[in-house]
Amino acid sequence: MNLRGWVVLVFRLLGEVEATGSPVPLGHARQRAVLAVLLVEVNQVVSRDALIDRAWGERLPRHPRDALYSYLSRLRASVAIDRRGSGYVLTAEPMSVDVHRFLRLADRAAAAEDDQTALAAFDEALGLWRGEPFAGLDSPWFGEIRERLARRRQAAELDRNDVRLRLGLHDRVLAEAPAATTTNERLAGQVMLALHVGGRQADALRYFERVRGRLAEELGTDPSGDLRGVHHQVLTAGGPIVPRQLPASPPSFTGRAAELARLGELLAASPVVVITGGGGMGKTWLALRWAHDNAHRFPDGQLYVNLGGFDPTAEPMRPATAVRGLLAGLGTAPAAIPAELDAQAALYRSMIAGRRTLVVLDNARDLAQVAPLLPGTGPSAVLVTSRSQLTGLICGQGAGVLTLPLLTDAAAVELLTRRLGTAAVSAEPEAVREITLRCAGLPLALGVAAARAATGPGLAGLAGELRSACLDALDPDEPGSGLRAVFSVSYRALDEETARAFRLLARAPGPDIGLLAAAHLLAPGEPARLVRRLTTAHLVRENRPGRFRMHDLVRLYAAELPDDGDGRARLLAYYRHAAVAAMRRFAPAESYRRPEVDEVVWPTPEFATFDQARDWLDTERANLVAAAAVDDTGRLAMTVFRYFEAGAHHQDALTLHGRARDATGPDSREHGHALLHLGTVLLHLGRTGEALEHHERALRHARRHGDTVLETCAACGMAAAHEQRQEYEAALEHYEHALAVARGNGHRHREGVALNNLGDLCGLTGQYALAAEVLTQGLEIAGECGDLGLVAYLLANLGDVYEGLGRQREGVAYLGRALELARAGGNRGLEVCVLNDLGRASGDVEKADRRPTR
Template structure:
């Protein structure tokens, strides 16, 4: 109770408490404040760790700079101590100078560590006297005094790390003693939950697991107790290569000896789907699967029959797995990402195996351990269909011999083959004899051999195409094979392409429309005018000129007929060929109906994208938008994250809409709205393509505003991802049009691009001059955020020219403007520049703080391209601080991003990584 008293006493006078269990804080009069910089916190932590003893200046230097001390370490130490005294305020007299160093003397009630230690001692004393009730209360009080890891925000130092380790061990020991007291007392309804929580957080702490096993068994949950033992045993073997210790083994034996153990009911699941009718061929692949052990991966292109092979072999091998068969479709390659969470699959699998659903533990790791424990010693077949990647599969793999995992995926899952030793089973299209056998198996007989051969050849041996053709023949008895073969050869919807074997299925979609209402058919036709791979209800409502409430039932009607798929709530997609089929049925281009529908769709996207663009960059001047047509629905977006998600989902549709003819005003506005998103995400090809089309459209419509903006963004896109000559030409167009419009904000942005071009050429004097001209135009425009960005650019270029103090002043002024205007991009730029200035000036800790803040802000706004610069600088600073591993890790992150985005920093990062590790990294 000492800690509670200490905190309460502070309210009555100038009482001091230093907290170091968690972030380092000083508390006076009930008010907590953080302690200065990381270096000041480090000095305070070292003095605290001496527990009132002397810390010499030499010892402090060794602790603060263990590898490479600065040129003036003693001066820096004296400065740190002086600043620490200011941080301590009224408590400064407790920090005294005593040659050859310093002493920090605190009363035992003035440091939370000594309060915590005394609470543990009091609890142990009560326990030794047999007063379990009092001991339990005191242990609980001690645990409440532990908010987090000791010295959580303090850079590592040997003395501090040693103290933190000993405190953590004391806390865990006290935790086990507390649980032991509660086990002895009995009748504690929260004990099992508390033990589960801490055992999950400390899975290698065998004492906690042993106590959890005892608590579970006393609660009648013997199966879970045994599962906890098995999971911990496997973890100990995999992580440390050791068997459970004596305490955990004793708990295991205790559970096994007590009545009721091993009464968990193991069910034998039988979840395999029906085998595919008319399965043919694949003898080589079936033989490979017969010889595989542990796991196998069936891979190949879409429609090649991966799932059919997996289910067929699984049915043949049922007798080899007497303990059951589990099956799940992981939906890894559905038209829109809607992959199944392996944690949810584990829960379902455990329930299918007889484990009560209400006793399935939370957390992926705990569920996976329990799942492997339940499967241990059994022979179960686990079929994981349509997997996305190896990480989705790994938690679902059995952990012991006997069981077998069969995975199908379009991805080769090379990681599973290389690390887990899974057998790779690649699939190709069927040979012509096997293709004919598939048709015969589906139809019973081939009444026209010549027509069947024509069909098989047009289907290019793709099982999905052959199956769909066979289905068309089966549901239309009057349709002859010869007639269908001719349709495949002559009709555009049935024309086959040797390079795209899926094309043969188009001619069979028309029958599905007969099962839906006329309103749904009409909506399906209009969906053919939508250019994207997926669509939401607001866009569909705009297409149809209806409300979202009116189109929702029609969308679900089409989904029930398999003409649409709702991959996730409110997002609908179609197969590529169904989309092509809908396009064929849509109103012909140029007709009045098509123009009205496209106008509504473009209005939807322009107005929604304009809102999204404003959320991504609130300081960007908005466009003048034309009024929306009747019947248009706009997506409701309110946050930057929602805007970024919307742009990502709609990128393909928006890009395609810039190719629409006859709507030039919409085209350049769509491209304008996309520019911030495409720039931040580094989608260079889309940025170049959309802005090029936008400039053409603006010229056709004689829009000076459109030409100015489109030319500027095209110039920026070419500067980053295209051709310098094209960038220069587009920039001249932008300057001319902005001048014509007397648009000072636009002219300022052109000077910003000139800054970047000069910087890339290494001419920082010219870049600085352009930044000053840009500032002038931003001031004429009254654009605060722009003024901040221009000042920040001036500070950056002055820093590159060695004028650090002037650069710092400009960046500080820029940061104030950016914060006033809420310009996160400007703030990120300023912190990046301040990081460089501090780095060049030798203030490495300050540089680290600035770079970390810049990285945080760029991540917040989703700007991956500009994120590379502060990551590179942060890595340089880590290296200068002697933190080589952190430097390499940070450079690697920047390098991978730079390679992906074709960033010019790639070469410099390669040199850094080669110098650090002696090997050239792979992009």
């Protein structure tokens, strides 16, 4: 491509041939003609002979090729013109050429799903015309192109008139109508309708008579059936034309059958219903589908106005503008519309009273924008869509409310299938699963994904893009239509304090958050008030009472916004402090293996009972895992070890303690305990070799730093690993070492743990009498320490031992008490083992799995 001196230009052919953006030497008429031919065929090769014929026609110069080369040489100084074979091509963005821009905008307007979008495109397209195309260029080819463009212009003008009439803009139709009576029957019908809607029925009928006379005089014909139909409509109408303003019904609507049914139920109970939900949830599509399906129930018409409350490219519509449009749609002449908003609203209520009309108020910002547009009394119904909850409308005026949920996975797949076809979706099930996972039930995201897959990388390629850069993959080229644009409108509507809360909540580790945790994250703000505002704006949702969640895609958008300092650090301090408080109730006897908390954190939850502590831990489990992943101290993982072990949450624990091992310094206490806890988890997962390695490392760490608590724990862990490998002598050696260290250092609770494990090993090797003696000693110590969890293990082992001694009734009694304590303590792993042992004792099973040691 020749780029010498080339810059971005705007070419204007709809009038005199011009170029803006840089001084282009267009020269005299024939040079402009050469440029115009290449611009009409922009990015297409035009043969040399065709170029000469189109530019000169029959008025050829003496040496046409030399003249052509001369003109091309001059134009190339500023325009990208290249030779291709025996022809030439001008390379430019088609939308920089007003002819192509006009044609594309006209096509876009004709395909628009709503009248306001269509009107904007028509206005821009027709505004490009400055006069006769290619003014001053006179070859036959230019004459043909002029005629074609004139026909397209007239068609666009007539289509725009139809849109204006549907929007109640009859005054604009009349303002641009030709002064002379036209013979174009479609235009004549539009003028008649505009006159009639404006309250000028007599003028409309007189205009028809003038058109009929001119048709007879000039063409020798009578008015067509269409024009006679308009005449009959005007002649027989006792009032204004029935408005039919609904945009087209959405073509790929799916997955909302329950919501459509619920919408009908709500409208049966209340004349006003608010459809609310976050950006991209499909509120407008739901409203339009219901409106089209039920249009027959509103014989007096359907009114529609896009209030632009959350439009990324424009300001919200003023209520006065909206009510004037509704009045025009009902046939009110402009001169009859009052100047003041209150008077306009009163007139609107008067005109719609008694009518059975459906009013769709789309994309409302707030109650102030909606209130003047509501009918007073009568059988009309109103559908309002908004990202705001419009609480004042719901509470103050009894409006029904329908909050849209995310699409189910099945509905998401159905949406993709409708857009892409069954064959494409069925061929790549893994890619479809990935796409639906990443879009997380958001209809707009799924729609954009379907469009991208259809026109770009395909399903597998799109799935890969979503994994690496989700928001980028869901941002189409068209401005204002991507997810970032949709989310940004809601974000920009927030006040500064609430916007800060939004940014902070997005950085909270874990899938959701409670109000107490939010208080630390959002300090010094008031969490309940701020979270309520974000819920009202549908930027977070209350997924269960008192718990709040942000959609994954919204969180990704928020993460791109500026960070707000140490909010996450405050939240981590809260989780560490609250976890210590919970574990004091959950495992009170094991305070020696938890870190001290030196942060001053308030407020924190208070746990009066074991059940309260366990409930908090269950609720926060996913958040604790996520928080531990960013906790470089390793203290949070160390604190909650026993809870994750008792609940058999081994995969979570593997993540938790693996992160703590990697994040902590090799000489820290937390590092040693991370090794210990990883070894225990690996043992539960049957990975005895890795478990033994981690316990050995923990034991070396303990001896190096004189940590006798860690030493006795690690020795027990090594013994348990050897026991699982049936290496009983090695197991006995390590259990005895653990017991000796515990007794020698006054670790009473660890002594009880070691006795439990040693007694279990004695029973396993058939030394039942010795096992009973050892376990009974351990039971006394566990009771003394108040550790009911350890008591449960000891009772379970005693149950097995007494069964081995042939004292089955006593064994079953011990097992029954162990089962009660295991269930009360939430120890699912022990509960399963005891149930297995009870089944064996009663003859239901032949062999039971061994219980995990502590």
